[in-house]
Amino acid sequence: QITLKESGPTLVKPTQTLTLTCTFSGFSLSTSGVGVGWIRQPPGKALEWLALIYWDDDKRYSPSLKSRLTISKDTSKNQVVLIMTNMDPVDTATYYCAHTKAGLMYGFDIWGQGTVVTVSS
Amino acid sequence: DIQMTQSPSSLSASVGDRVTITCRASQTIGSYLNWYQQKPENAPKLLIYAASSLQTGVPSRFSGSGSGTDFTLTISSLQPEDFATYYCQQSYSTPRTFGQGTKVEIK
Numbered sequence: 015q016i017t018l019k020e021s022g023p024t025l026v027k028p029t030q031t032l033t034l035t036c037t038f039s040g041f042s043l044s045t046s047g048v049g050v051g052w053i054r055q056p057p058g059k060a061l062e063w064l065a066l067i068y069w070d071d072d073k074r075y076s077p078s079l080k081s082r083l084t085i086s087k088d089t090s091k092n093q094v095v096l097i098m099t100n101m102d103p104v105d106t107a108t109y110y111c112a113h114t115k116a117g118l119m120y121g122f123d124i125w126g127q128g129t130v131v132t133v134s135s
Numbered sequence: 136d137i138q139m140t141q142s143p144s145s146l147s148a149s150v151g152d153r154v155t156i157t158c159r160a161s162q163t164i165g166s167y168l169n170w171y172q173q174k175p176e177n178a179p180k181l182l183i184y185a186a187s188s189l190q191t192g193v194p195s196r197f198s199g200s201g202s203g204t205d206f207t208l209t210i211s212s213l214q215p216e217d218f219a220t221y222y223c224q225q226s227y228s229t230p231r232t233f234g235q236g237t238k239v240e241i242k
Binding site for chain 1: 136165166167169171173178179180181184185188190222224226227229230231232233234235236
């Protein structure tokens, strides 16, 4: 059974750096064809795709946020980390991590419960 | 970025109704289109991938169709548990953009 869980601060100040961790079980990011992505959702708004990392360390970023995002994996800990710099109140959202498979035909099939991040001074 | 546009933004329907939601991509994406259901305070749930493939465990009243730029999610007979917001997402290119959502409400 695949599960994912996001963790990190609930409140960050403007200009600070956000570090979110996705801890997962039921699969390994060293297995060929596996990926983990990050998606966020501002309150009352739509989903926004942020970043994705694959088993082979191939990394993809949203172009509009690429300068602020870093995604990495720690295979031994079954974790994926997302770092977002220069946080702004508009970054207030629920942040989700999710499992996917490599290949264009696959969506995010298993999601974490999400973690709420508020950006405020 | 590929823009995904859903219509309608919201709809009201009754239990038993046939419901259709449309998603249009700003450029061709083949069949690389996914549909999700999201209920309040919950994470999205994958319903359909590759435009028409039903995710394991999803009821057969859900179906997807389309290719190129125009796609449809159909619920053949709306059930009480189907009242939710539905999102399409393209997986053809990075960033793998989502539509703005369609809220299905009780009539």
